[in-house]
Amino acid sequence: MILSTLIGLSALLEAVSASTVPRFEPYRSGFNLQTFKIDLAHDVHRMLRQVNETDVSNTFHFADSSAGITLEQLQSLRSQWLSDFDWNKEQAALNEFHHFTAEVEKLTVHFIHEKSNRPNAIPLILNHGWPGSFLEFVPVINNLTQMAKTSTGQEVAFDVVVPSLPGYAFSSAPPLNWTVDDTARVxxxxxxxxxxxxxxxxxxxxxxxxxxxxxxxNFNASVRATHLAFAPFHPATPEQLAAQNISLSPTEQFEESEAMNWNSAGSGYFYEQTTKPNTIGLALYDNPVGQLAWIGEKFQNWSDPRAGTGPSVLTNNEILKGVSLYVLTKSIISSIYIYWQNPNGFKSSYSKAHTDAPLLFSAFKYNIAFWPPALVQTIGNLVYYQNHDFGGHFAGLDNPPALISDLREIGTYWK
Incomplete structure (x- = not known):
C-alpha cells in the first residue's frame, strides 16, 4: 500500500488536566507530584480517512507473512481503527486508575499507583519495553492489589506502580546519553x-x-526481589548451550528454535532503531498507518499464535489502543531512542548481580528470546523459574493469569 503524505499531529495532544492534590500518602515533597488525567483528542479518524490507497496487490508479495505484516492484515486493522475502535471509551477506562506525574532529575515521570488495602502489601514496580507501554500491565494491576496466596500458602498483595519509561507516553524524553541505568536510578x-x-x-x-x-x-538495599520475563543478556545459541553442557527439554528446544528464528529473520527493526533512529522515527512520526504497520507487526508476530483466545487478551483492539497511544502522544521517535542510547543494553557476557535478593523468572513459549534456568541462575539468586506453554513477548496481555501467579510467588521469598 502506497501512502500519501499525511498531515501533522499538532492538534492531537491537548492539555493535560491535573491537580496538585495527591491521592495517596505518604508522598515526599519536592518532586512536583501531581495527579494526572489522560485527555488526548482522538483525531486519528480524520487522518486515516485522508490516506489515499493505491492498489499494490499485484506489485510485490504483500500476502507473504514472512515478509512482514501483510497488506490484508494492515487493511483490516486500519478498517477496525476507523469503524470500531473507540479511543474515548478506552481513555475513560484508563482514567479509572490513579495516574500521577513527578519530576525527578528534571524528567517528568508518568506512573500509575494503585495501592492494596492490605497493610503488609509488597510495593511492586512493573517495567515495560518497546513497543509496549504502561498499557501492557493494565490487565494485571487490580488483581495484584488483591490479597491472594502463594503456592506455599502465604498471603500476598501488592502496591502496584507502573511507570512509563522516559520518552514513552506521558513521560518526558530523556537527554542524550541516557541509559537504562539512568532510568533505574530515577x-x-x-x-x-x-x-x-x-x-x-x-x-x-x-x-x-x-x-x-x-x-x-545496583540498589540491593531497596530492591529485595526481582521477577523477569526477559533478560538483558543475549540468548545463547544451541552451540553455546552445548559448550556449557546445558541440555534442553523438547519444549525448551522449541523455544530455543523460535528464538534463533527471530534472531535471524525478525531482528531487522532492532538494528535499524539502534543505528538510525531518526530515519525510521521521522518516517513514522506523522504517519499513523505507518506506525500501525511497524508496531502492529511486532504485536502480531511476537505473541502466541492463539492471541485473543483465553487466557490471552491481546486482541486487535489492544493493538489499536497501543498504537493510538504512540500516535496521540507523538512518542514514536523518543521511544525508539532507547535503542540508540543503549547499543550494549543487551549484554553478550553474562554477569551475576551484586545482591542476595531472590530472582524469579517466567518463560513463555512464543517469546522472541529464551533463557533456560541454567543461564538465568548465572545472573542472580534464582529461586523460582516457570515455563508457560501459552504466551509470548507481552506477558501481561498474552497470559495475564500466568504473570499474576508468578508475580505472587514473590511473596514466598519476601523478607
Whole structure:
C-alpha cells in the first residue's frame, strides 16, 4: 500500500488536566507530584480517512507473512481503527486508575499507583519495553492489589506502580546519553523518595528487564526481589548451550528454535532503531498507518499464535489502543531512542548481580528470546523459574493469569 503524505499531529495532544492534590500518602515533597488525567483528542479518524490507497496487490508479495505484516492484515486493522475502535471509551477506562506525574532529575515521570488495602502489601514496580507501554500491565494491576496466596500458602498483595519509561507516553524524553541505568536510578528515586517505600520488588520485560536488572544489581538495599520475563543478556545459541553442557527439554528446544528464528529473520527493526533512529522515527512520526504497520507487526508476530483466545487478551483492539497511544502522544521517535542510547543494553557476557535478593523468572513459549534456568541462575539468586506453554513477548496481555501467579510467588521469598 502506497501512502500519501499525511498531515501533522499538532492538534492531537491537548492539555493535560491535573491537580496538585495527591491521592495517596505518604508522598515526599519536592518532586512536583501531581495527579494526572489522560485527555488526548482522538483525531486519528480524520487522518486515516485522508490516506489515499493505491492498489499494490499485484506489485510485490504483500500476502507473504514472512515478509512482514501483510497488506490484508494492515487493511483490516486500519478498517477496525476507523469503524470500531473507540479511543474515548478506552481513555475513560484508563482514567479509572490513579495516574500521577513527578519530576525527578528534571524528567517528568508518568506512573500509575494503585495501592492494596492490605497493610503488609509488597510495593511492586512493573517495567515495560518497546513497543509496549504502561498499557501492557493494565490487565494485571487490580488483581495484584488483591490479597491472594502463594503456592506455599502465604498471603500476598501488592502496591502496584507502573511507570512509563522516559520518552514513552506521558513521560518526558530523556537527554542524550541516557541509559537504562539512568532510568533505574530515577525509578529508585520514584519508589523510595517520592512514594516513600524503603524496600520494594521489581518486574521487567523487554527494555524494562534492563531497567529491572539494573535496579536489582545496583540498589540491593531497596530492591529485595526481582521477577523477569526477559533478560538483558543475549540468548545463547544451541552451540553455546552445548559448550556449557546445558541440555534442553523438547519444549525448551522449541523455544530455543523460535528464538534463533527471530534472531535471524525478525531482528531487522532492532538494528535499524539502534543505528538510525531518526530515519525510521521521522518516517513514522506523522504517519499513523505507518506506525500501525511497524508496531502492529511486532504485536502480531511476537505473541502466541492463539492471541485473543483465553487466557490471552491481546486482541486487535489492544493493538489499536497501543498504537493510538504512540500516535496521540507523538512518542514514536523518543521511544525508539532507547535503542540508540543503549547499543550494549543487551549484554553478550553474562554477569551475576551484586545482591542476595531472590530472582524469579517466567518463560513463555512464543517469546522472541529464551533463557533456560541454567543461564538465568548465572545472573542472580534464582529461586523460582516457570515455563508457560501459552504466551509470548507481552506477558501481561498474552497470559495475564500466568504473570499474576508468578508475580505472587514473590511473596514466598519476601523478607
Amino acid at each position: 525509578f529508585n528515586t520514584l519508589m523510595t523518595k517520592v512514594l516513600g517505600y524503603s524496600k520494594y520488588a521489581v518486574h521487567g520485560t523487554d527494555w524494562g528487564s534492563g531497567v529491572a536488572y539494573s535496579l536489582y544489581d
